[in-house]
Amino acid sequence: MNTVFTVIFIISLVAVTIISPSSFLPALLSGVESSLSIAVTLFCIYAVWMGLSRIAEKSGLNKYAARALSPLSKKFFKTSDSVATQNIAMNLSCNLLGIGGAATPFAVKAIEALEKEGNDYAQKLLFVINATSVQIVPTTVIALRSGAGSAAAADIFLPSLICTAFSTLFAVVLFIFWCKVWRT
Amino acid sequence: MAYLIPAIFLIVLVFALVKKVKIYDEFSLGIGEAVRFTLSLLPCLAAVFMMCELFEVSTLSQRLTDLLSPLFSLLGIPKELTKLVLIKPFSGSGSIAYLTEIIQKYGADSYIARCACVCFGSSETVFYISAVYFAGLKKKNLAAPIAIVLISTFFTTILGCLICKFM
Incomplete structure (x- = not known):
């Protein structure tokens, strides 16, 4: 991230200075402004789901979910940490249900728990799965299309499902392959 | 699909009620976590968005x-x-x-x-x-x-x- 940020930032900085130096500072300020408005949107989503998730956690509901999924998480994520398993389970369910925004806090908690375990592999695997998108119903897209007067807004469902399944599978296979090659 | 999210809430709340969880307290505490979490993201968000804006303007x-x-x-x-x-x-x-x-x-x-x-x-x-x-x-x-x-x-x-x- 450091490299990506520095490279893009410096190249853009030089380009802006050549084209129109006066728009440099306004660009930075408006970047911060949009980050604030995004943070507000995110906070609304997180407040709802983290509130609910805390109730679920206190009532022991998360533990059942984790217990059901623990054989899977042992096999794929190579973790036996129960906090990590719980959060991975919640993260994946949110993703599948199409409430992707709610999935983020669980992923971050899972990654923190995995850090204590020193489980670098599981952290990266979770990132790869999340970053390739695993939603079953593309809710945002369907809403956008029906808003624009599409005749059959939901007919995008099947192509989307095929593509999202393909991208996740492809990336996971590639990742596991890369880990094997790297370690031998 | 529209029933899904209300149903999730209902199941969790009923379950918590059975287990005698203090629902309001825990809900507020969870939102408190959300406040801290969002604030912890803000520096990264601001930096990344500045970069994106600059990239676009350039x-x-x-x-x-x-x-x-x-x-x-x-x-x-x-x-x-x-x-x-x-x-x-x-x-x-x-x-x-x-x-x-x-x-x-x-x-x-x-x-x-x-x-x-x-x-x-x-x-x-x-x-x-x-x-x-x-x-x-x-x-x-x-x-x-x-x-x-x-x-x-x-x-x-x-x-x-x-x-x-x-x-």
Whole structure:
């Protein structure tokens, strides 16, 4: 991230200075402004789901979910940490249900728990799965299309499902392959 | 689908009631966690958004789009989608804005708009996710995982444009 940020930032900085130096500072300020408005949107989503998730956690509901999924998480994520398993389970369910925004806090908690375990592999695997998108119903897209007067807004469902399944599978296979090659 | 989320809430609340959880207290505490979590994201968000804005203003993103369009159309990705494919890894809101523009310009049921929707739905904001997920941790080498995700997203885009021709 450091490299990506520095490279893009410096190249853009030089380009802006050549084209129109006066728009440099306004660009930075408006970047911060949009980050604030995004943070507000995110906070609304997180407040709802983290509130609910805390109730679920206190009532022991998360533990059942984790217990059901623990054989899977042992096999794929190579973790036996129960906090990590719980959060991975919640993260994946949110993703599948199409409430992707709610999935983020669980992923971050899972990654923190995995850090204590020193489980670098599981952290990266979770990132790869999340970053390739695993939603079953593309809710945002369907809403956008029906808003624009599409005749059959939901007919995008099947192509989307095929593509999202393909991208996740492809990336996971590639990742596991890369880990094997790297370690031998 | 609309029943799903209320149902989840109802199940969790009833279950908590049975287990005698102090629902209001715990709900508030959970929201408190959300406050801290959002605040902890803010520095990363601000930095990444400044970079994106600068990249856009510098017209570099437009130039890159023009440069890559011929290559993309060779692989079956319509040239109208080049910008969307390039923006998506960086910015969720930017790509939604651009997707809306494509849908309005070409019509929701056109081939281009359908391709755009599939590409949008099957990819994620990779750089944003990597910044957020690993924000609290010390140095992590994420170059390979990010590259893997980008490669697979790119192949998926090609596949999506192909599938949309038939479905």
